[in-house]
Amino acid sequence: MxxxxxxxxxxxxxxxxxxxxxxxxxxxxxxxxxxxxxxxxxxxxxxxxxxxxxxxxxxxxxxxxxxxxxxxxxxxxxxxxxxxxxxxxxxxxxxxxxxxxxxxxxxxxxxxxxxxxxxxxxxxxxxxxxxxxxxxxxxxxxxxxxxxxxxxxxxxxxxxxxxxxxxxxxxxxxxxxxxxxxxxxxxxxxxxxxxxxxxxxxxxxxxxxPESPRWLTRKGRLEDAKESLARVRGVPVAEAQDHWIITREIDEIKSSWEYEKQVxxxxxxxxxxxxxxxxxxxxxxxxxxxxxxxxxxxxxxxxxxxxxxxxxxxxxxxxxxxxxxxxxxxxxxxxxxxxxxxxxxxxxxxxxxxxxxxxxxxxxxxxxxxxxxxxxxxxxxxxxxxxxxxxxxxxxxxxxxxxxxxxxxxxxxxxxxxxxxxxxxxxxxxxxxxxxxxxxxxxxxxxxxxxxxxxxxxxxxxLYESSDLSLESVDQMYVDPACKPWKSRTWAPPGYADRTDLIEQTRAAEAHKPLAGATTEHREKVSHDRGTIGNMTPEGGVPVRAV
Incomplete structure (x- = not known):
């Protein structure tokens, strides 16, 4: 519920x-x-x-x-x-x-x-x-x-x-x-x-x-991970396997884990x-x-x-x-x-x-x-x-x-x-x-x-400013050589003007509505179907690091 x-x-x-x-x-x-x-x-x-x-x-x-x-x-x-x-x-x-x-x-x-x-x-x-x-x-x-x-x-x-x-x-x-x-x-x-x-x-x-979906994913229990996310999100468990929000988050967690287990x-x-x-x-x-x-x-x-x-x-x-x-x-x-x-x-x-x-x-x-x-x-x-x-x-x-x-x-x-x-x-x-x-x-x-x-x-x-970022995005920020702790409040991944832009694009993406002030790249992203949103973080922001 x-x-x-x-x-x-x-x-x-x-x-x-x-x-x-x-x-x-x-x-x-x-x-x-x-x-x-x-x-x-x-x-x-x-x-x-x-x-x-x-x-x-x-x-x-x-x-x-x-x-x-x-x-x-x-x-x-x-x-x-x-x-x-x-x-x-x-x-x-x-x-x-x-x-x-x-x-x-x-x-x-x-x-x-x-x-x-x-x-x-x-x-x-x-x-x-x-x-x-x-x-x-x-x-x-x-x-x-x-x-x-x-x-x-x-x-x-x-x-x-x-x-x-x-x-x-x-x-x-x-x-x-x-x-x-x-x-x-x-x-x-x-x-x-x-x-x-x-x-x-x-x-x-x-x-x-529910168990941690990240731990379940690491153990290869993807079905259980989806059910865990569904319960936290209030999505009916019966719909967990195909629900776009659950699929999006599981894809991100899975992609992140595929990268992380290599190291x-x-x-x-x-x-x-x-x-x-x-x-x-x-x-x-x-x-x-x-x-x-x-x-x-x-x-x-x-x-x-x-x-x-x-x-x-x-x-x-x-x-x-x-x-x-x-x-x-x-x-x-x-x-x-x-x-x-x-x-x-x-x-x-x-x-x-x-x-x-x-x-x-x-x-x-x-x-x-x-x-x-x-x-x-x-x-x-x-x-x-x-x-x-x-x-x-x-x-x-x-x-x-x-x-x-x-x-x-x-x-x-x-x-x-x-x-x-x-x-x-x-x-x-x-x-x-x-x-x-x-x-x-x-x-x-x-x-x-x-x-x-x-x-x-x-x-x-x-200390880097980690508010409003997913766990995967925080990791990306720390390894960005151009980002300094005292300037990290405005840090955003490539394609975003700053942290405020990231948050606004997140909300627009989750509402499936492009913002008038968005960059051309983001207008294209936001106007795509829900499959595009699947490439975004649980907060709708930073794309998962390529593996």
Missing amino acids: VLFYARGVPIGYIAVMLALVASMGGFIFGYDTGQISDILLMDDFLQRFATCSDRAVASTCSFSVVREGLIVALLSIGTLVGALLGAPTADILGRRRAMQWECIVFIIGVIVQITTFHSWEQFAVGRLISGLGVGALSAAVPMYQAEAGPPQIRSMLTATYQLFITFGILIAYCISIGTRSIGGSGSWRTVVGIGIAWPLILMLGMQFM QGGWIDCFRPRNKILYRTILGMALQSLQQLTGANYFFYYGATVFVSVGIQDSYVTQIILGAVNFGCTFGGLYIMQRYGRRLPLMLGGAWQSAWLFVFAAAGTAVNPRENKAIGELMIVSACMFIFGYAMTWAPGIWIIIGETFPTSTRAKQAALATAANWLWNFLLAFFTPFITRDINYSYGFVFAGCNLAGVIVVYFF
Whole structure:
């Protein structure tokens, strides 16, 4: 059933469900990220796993920086390994089945955590196991959404993953504030145990979602690939084999795959300079690293501890405020990345984030926030303003870029490497933050502010604008020697005046109506029958590269 039309092309309700169901992988990630900050402050958790002078009194208990760092950061080691394993797993089992198995791994990790009594090591190992599932999902979900979703709404679908991450963080905060008054271990076991529900929802939901048509085409299952596209497009499955839209997209995917399999490679090929493969591998890893270095997880992992240190009476409430800002502003991020592209939002967002981190750090270092309520409040406001910018730009933007930057031949492996870089820095920041803040306290914010400015520079000089292009067209843009990153916003393939012309010709082609201002070449193209349109991309634009 067709739900609506985007640029003249039908979008089925399955496309929306695909985004919502697959994004539960992001919700799992966010929930696991958000819960630990509050759990570390719960009385029973402190009495069981911290060092205490009197174990009956929680106020006498505290974690050493090493123990606290390991409990928080071992999740990230698991996610790092899981992200690297996620690519071959998704290639072998398919995107859907891989996600279902990764959910099982996550559930095993949760069970290990909630069955411990006095061993903090067991709890940390449970987080490590859960991390394996989270990391693999973080590689598989954006890839699945980019491949299975209609390109006309691709950035919206991929950004939904980030939206669900923020939703998971917020829900973790809300559940934590509700369970903190439960006596005994129920306070933290409930928070962790509820985490089993989210992968069960994802496992069940994926059972009803279509497989990636690109993966099916690679496996030679063209009939299944057509049915998959038909479901996403809202076209009756019975008409899938002959429908002009489905035929057009399958022809493009098939042609692209015929070319790509001639140069299909393994992990080593991700580091070959040919066709800017190495360039894009390094770029993806750099952007994912810089997303961590924005400083967002400083607040998500240790926010409750930070806000206690600035004199906030109820840090749980402050965490919820931050989580709500993060979640609510991500909706704006979905629109911004769809409307304004990739480069401009990331550059403006990086500058905005840097400015507010300077305010946060300067306020905290100038005056002791515990002795000055106004300074403490300023720090909370600056943290919220930082999260406001992050949620609108760098949070969804980087996941969109990872889903659409790499060529089909090495996409899964390059996405895994980029995501692994994210998790490596996630671990480093989670583990070393207690040590760093012990020595430099709020000056830590200056470090993150500088990293945000570095991100602006990287985006300006190295990232190509990929909005409004099909995955195959993005690949063509990167290998065009005449195209520079800072001029890529107007790039278009031969025969098009610029990106705007490409979009207008796309709409005209899909409506089967030539534009008055079109070039002679395009008037001829658009006036041809539907067979001509079959030579165009899923967005009606760039012809598939000749093979």
